Amino acid sequence: xxxxxxxxxxxxxxxxxxxxxxxxxxxxxxxxxxxxxxxxxxxxxxxxxxxxxxxxxxxxxxxxxxxxxxxxxxxxxxxxxxxxxxxxxxxxxxxxxxxxxxxxxxxxxxxxxxxxxxxxxxxxxxxxxxxxxxxxxxxxxxxxxxxxxxxxxxxxxxxxxxxxxxxxxxxxxxxxxxxxxxxxxxxxxxxxxxxxxxxxxxxxxxxxxxxxxxxxxxxxxxxxxxxxxxxxxxxxxxxxxxxxxxxxxxxxxxxxxxxxxxxxxxxxxxxxxxxxxxxxxxxxxxxxxxxxxxxxxxxxxxxxxxxxxxxxxxxxxxxxxxxxxxxxxxxxxxxxxxxxxxxxxxxxxxxxxxxxxxxxxxxxxxxxxxxxxxxxxxxxxxxxxxxxxxxxxxxxxxxxx
Amino acid sequence: xxxxxxxxxxxxxxxxxxxxxxxxxxxxxxxxxxxxxxxxxxxxxxxxxxxxxxxxxxxxxxxxxxxxxxxxxxxxxxxxxxxxxxxxxxxxxxxxxxxxxxxxxxxxxxxxxxxxxxxxxxxxxxxxxxxxxxxxxxxxxxxxxxxxxxxxxxxxxxxxxxxxxxxxxxxxxxxxxxxxxxxxxxxxxxxxxxxxxxxxxxxxxxxxxxxxxxxxxxxxxxxxxxxxxxxxxxxxxxxxxxxxxxxxxxxxxxxxxxxxxxxxxxxxxxxxxxxxxxxxxxxxxxxxxxxxxxxxxxxxxxxxxxxxxxxxxxxxxxxxxxxxxxxxxxxxxxxxxxxxxxxxxxxxxxxxxxxxxxxxxxxxxxxxxxxxxxxxxxxxxxxxxxxxxxxxxxxxxxxxxxxxxxxxxxxxxxxxxxxxxxxxxxxxxxxxxxxxxxxxxxxxxxxxxxxxxxxxxxxxxxxxxxxxxxxxxxxxxxxxxxxxxxxxxxxxxxxxxxxxxxxxxxxxxxxxxxxxxxxxxxxxxxxx
Numbered sequence: 001x002x003x004x005x006x007x008x009x010x011x012x013x014x015x016x017x018x019x020x021x022x023x024x025x026x027x028x029x030x031x032x033x034x035x036x037x038x039x040x041x042x043x044x045x046x047x048x049x050x051x052x053x054x055x056x057x058x059x060x061x062x063x064x065x066x067x068x069x070x071x072x073x074x075x076x077x078x079x080x081x082x083x084x085x086x087x088x089x090x091x092x093x094x095x096x097x098x099x100x101x102x103x104x105x106x107x108x109x110x111x112x113x114x115x116x117x118x119x120x121x122x123x124x125x126x127x128x129x130x131x132x133x134x135x136x137x138x139x140x141x142x143x144x145x146x147x148x149x150x151x152x153x154x155x156x157x158x159x160x161x162x163x164x165x166x167x168x169x170x171x172x173x174x175x176x177x178x179x180x181x182x183x184x185x186x187x188x189x190x191x192x193x194x195x196x197x198x199x200x201x202x203x204x205x206x207x208x209x210x211x212x213x214x215x216x217x218x219x220x221x222x223x224x225x226x227x228x229x230x231x232x233x234x235x236x237x238x239x240x241x242x243x244x245x246x247x248x249x250x251x252x253x254x255x256x257x258x259x260x261x262x263x264x265x266x267x268x269x270x271x272x273x274x275x276x277x278x279x280x281x282x283x284x285x286x287x288x289x290x291x292x293x294x295x296x297x298x299x300x301x302x303x304x305x306x307x308x309x310x311x312x313x314x315x316x317x318x319x320x321x322x323x324x325x326x327x328x329x330x331x332x333x334x335x336x337x338x339x340x341x342x343x344x345x346x347x348x349x350x351x352x353x354x355x356x357x358x359x360x361x362x363x364x365x366x367x368x369x370x371x372x373x374x375x376x377x378x379x380x381x382x383x384x385x386x387x388x389x390x391x392x393x394x395x396x397x398x399x400x401x
Numbered sequence: 402x403x404x405x406x407x408x409x410x411x412x413x414x415x416x417x418x419x420x421x422x423x424x425x426x427x428x429x430x431x432x433x434x435x436x437x438x439x440x441x442x443x444x445x446x447x448x449x450x451x452x453x454x455x456x457x458x459x460x461x462x463x464x465x466x467x468x469x470x471x472x473x474x475x476x477x478x479x480x481x482x483x484x485x486x487x488x489x490x491x492x493x494x495x496x497x498x499x500x501x502x503x504x505x506x507x508x509x510x511x512x513x514x515x516x517x518x519x520x521x522x523x524x525x526x527x528x529x530x531x532x533x534x535x536x537x538x539x540x541x542x543x544x545x546x547x548x549x550x551x552x553x554x555x556x557x558x559x560x561x562x563x564x565x566x567x568x569x570x571x572x573x574x575x576x577x578x579x580x581x582x583x584x585x586x587x588x589x590x591x592x593x594x595x596x597x598x599x600x601x602x603x604x605x606x607x608x609x610x611x612x613x614x615x616x617x618x619x620x621x622x623x624x625x626x627x628x629x630x631x632x633x634x635x636x637x638x639x640x641x642x643x644x645x646x647x648x649x650x651x652x653x654x655x656x657x658x659x660x661x662x663x664x665x666x667x668x669x670x671x672x673x674x675x676x677x678x679x680x681x682x683x684x685x686x687x688x689x690x691x692x693x694x695x696x697x698x699x700x701x702x703x704x705x706x707x708x709x710x711x712x713x714x715x716x717x718x719x720x721x722x723x724x725x726x727x728x729x730x731x732x733x734x735x736x737x738x739x740x741x742x743x744x745x746x747x748x749x750x751x752x753x754x755x756x757x758x759x760x761x762x763x764x765x766x767x768x769x770x771x772x773x774x775x776x777x778x779x780x781x782x783x784x785x786x787x788x789x790x791x792x793x794x795x796x797x798x799x800x801x802x803x804x805x806x807x808x809x810x811x812x813x814x815x816x817x818x819x820x821x822x823x824x825x826x827x828x829x830x831x832x833x834x835x836x837x838x839x840x841x842x843x844x845x846x847x848x849x850x851x852x853x854x855x856x857x858x859x860x861x862x863x864x865x866x867x868x869x870x871x872x873x874x875x876x877x878x879x880x881x882x883x884x885x886x887x888x889x890x891x892x893x894x895x896x897x898x899x900x901x902x903x904x905x906x907x908x909x910x911x912x913x914x915x916x917x918x919x920x921x922x923x924x925x926x927x928x929x
Contacts, residue, residue: 091626315624
């Protein structure tokens with residue numbers, strides 16, 4: 001059974017010159033149309049959708065912009081090129097035939113309380129000597145959910161651990177002993193673990209059950225299954241800007257940059273590694289007429305429907321973690337929660353900002369993997385109707401520089 | 402609340418192989434990588450021949466081992482025969498140590514780096530590599546053998562962590578007349594010239610020149626791509642020993658050595674700071690305070706291929722960032738950023754490789770002082786704000802320390818060890834003495850204000866400092882932080898990239914001249 005694809009929206013609004021369209025970023029309402037039906041999925045930060053105006057919902061893309069009317073703002077292009085450099089980093093490319101990937105490390109420039117932008121949030125658990133309960137440092141907590149008018153309100157628990165002299169002395173007594181763990185989680189904020197599989201309720205990290213969603217599940221409303229699915233669907237359904245055919249250097253001719261611009265227009269998340277990577281693959285799947293020959297669509301398929309979230313691994317392999325790290329089985333076989341060791345000496349030395357220390361030591365090496373069901377994807381490019389279909393490779397989701 | 406938005410060891414003149422000529426012989430050992438037996442005796446970059454002693458009986462070896470509890474000592478106790486030699490070569494030693502550590506051969510990993518001996522590869526082997534803290538109890542190091550261009554499998558080195566003494570123990574394996582037997586020198590002194598840093602501290606400290614991605618001169622695969630390593634790997638150095646030590650099954654990425662070395666550095670810095678509560682001793686106090694001002698060790702960072710992304714340590718002292726974080730919350734991303742974006746290289750340009758930065762061992766020692774209350778974050782900030790655009794090799798900062806140390810040793814100050822309860826108290830006094838310049842105090846009365854000197858090499862600034870004129874140099878932490886943010890941003894331009902390249906070359910020249918462990922740095926230009 002194939003999944004029909006309908007491309008209905010034109011998203012390059014913000015950068016279209018001369019058409020006089022009103023462009024604004026708005027919080028979404030609860031009544032947003034499912035993306036698979038052509039509407040803009042309204043999910044958290046992904047709710048920052050482009051107000052299309054009346055034309056935006058037209059079946060034919062709403063805009064009949066000429067090829068030479070698309071502009072790629074310089075600042076956006078710079079950001080997109082940075083993301084592209086990362087995506088095609090030598091030896092660790094974001095794209096392959098069977099998966100997409102990026103590290104949990106946030107891009108340079110991310111403010112402390114915004115860390116966790118890449119479908120991967122991280123925090124620290126420390127067991128003080130003699131303490132009844134472990135400290136959870138730098139975990140993101142939702143204070144108020146996003147509404148039609150307001151973005152999600154969050155709070156980050158303190159990242160500073162104030163140790164007493166006695167505690168320091170106790171930790172120094174065995175400096176190589178494990179005293180904490182860095183936690184990396186890709187467990188989607190809108191997925192209930194116990195509905196997904198058998199909960200390992202006895203599994204814990206320093207006494208904190210790994211099934212506790214308030215701790216181990218992601219919180220940012222962009223870090224959800226719905227947001228991931230919406231991202232895929234939106235990038236498949238919106239039509240990106242088109243480059244000037246007479247200018248081979250037009251950035252719109254570049255698959256990654258074109259998708260980055262599209263992602264910016266839809267979500268304004270061009271600063272994220274994850275969104276641009278997923279969007280680039282999704283866009284190429286759309287441009288190349290691809291569909292899943294399964295009972296699901298690509299949005300659900302790529303977004304890991306029925307799973308806790310995108311699985312975590314390392315650069316060396318999907319299930320090969322950096323040394324010192326291990327999986328915590330929220331449910332049997334789950335690979336969405338990874339913890340990495342912290343010694344007593346490391347806890348003492350970095351007590352003022354253990355979250356940064358965890359990021360520095362591990363975040364570059366803990367990798368989010370998006371499995372691509374390559375064997376189930378079929379593509380039927382239509383160069384006559386799709387500007388970039390003529391450049392479709394056999395595996396178009398494996399975007400190349 | 403926010404909204405989201407050895408070379409070999411030779412006394413016979415035959416390089417490459419050391420032969421045991423008899424029992425209790427003095428064995429001349431040519432140290433590798435340009436290390437010296439006396440940090441002040443020879444210019445860096447030359448190798449003096451040095452001696453080490455090997456025991457001639459098991460009993461003598463056991464006496465030398467004393468009560469050492471490190472894995473190698475434990476292994477030797479069961480491994481050596483009556484003549485104090487070991488049969489079976491490096492693999493026998495490795496297996497014996499593995500048994501002590503309860504780490505079997507499946508946990509063994511080899512890490513390969515290009516040495517500063519004509520870029521010939523050297524290898525480090527660990528057991529229990531998946532458990533970095535445990536793995537950091539033991540390192541086996543294979544140096545290149547100039548005679549064969551292969552790794553030296555009879556003159557390899559071993560270090561093991563002695564938890565009872567809180568220090569690493571060093572061992573130099575020595576070939577004998579029997580090709581299947583190796584002698585062992587316990588705690589040879591020559592290691593210190595490299596592993597003790599430029600201050601020649603007697604404690605062995607691990608050296609991993611590049612601790613962060615992309616590990617230019619390391620094998621970074623699997624998982625990452627090697628670039629300088631692959632490009633510069635000398636042909637004809639993959640001899641049988643190399644192939645055996647670093648075979649495909651063992652060979653691992655530098656990414657997985659990094660946490661092991663971090664764990665080792667943590668062991669050393671924790672042990673170092675543990676003397677803070679001991680009775681005051683000037684030598685100990687000087688040793689504790691020195692890393693705050695002087696770069697005992699050096700590390701190197703490289704641009705991640707041609708991405709324009711590079712570790713922030715290249716631009717900003719990590720100690721400055723840590724101190725800022727410790728004293729407050731700030732609006733700049735640089736306080737939590739690990740990497741920074743600079744102008745990417747043009748197509749004809751090479752990535753910035755091997756930028757010298759403040760050594761991890763040094764920053765770890767500084768952090769240990771702060772975290773245990775020997776010095777406050779504000780006190781460290783006051784130091785880090787001095788010559789802050791030069792995070793590495795600041796002659797101002799180290800000069801302050803050396804001048805103060807000389808004054809104290811000459812009795813030109815009121816500092817007397819007996820006046821303090823412990824080394825921590827003495828360190829605090831030394832710190833205060835050090836933070837004076839031409840009679841003027843570099844300390845302020847307000848912890849939110851520091852004497853900030855961006856570039857101590859600026860002639861006008863240098864002239865004012867020489868006169869003790871600090872007028873106008875006091876700056877609030879907010880304002881300094883903003884200047885730092887702007888400074889970082891300035892490297893995102895072509896001119897900024899060129900400035901960092903110039904600074905890279907300046908630091909590279911210093912590193913090569915001062916640190917015998919410095920790697921070979923390509924395209925450094927002429928060093929004064």
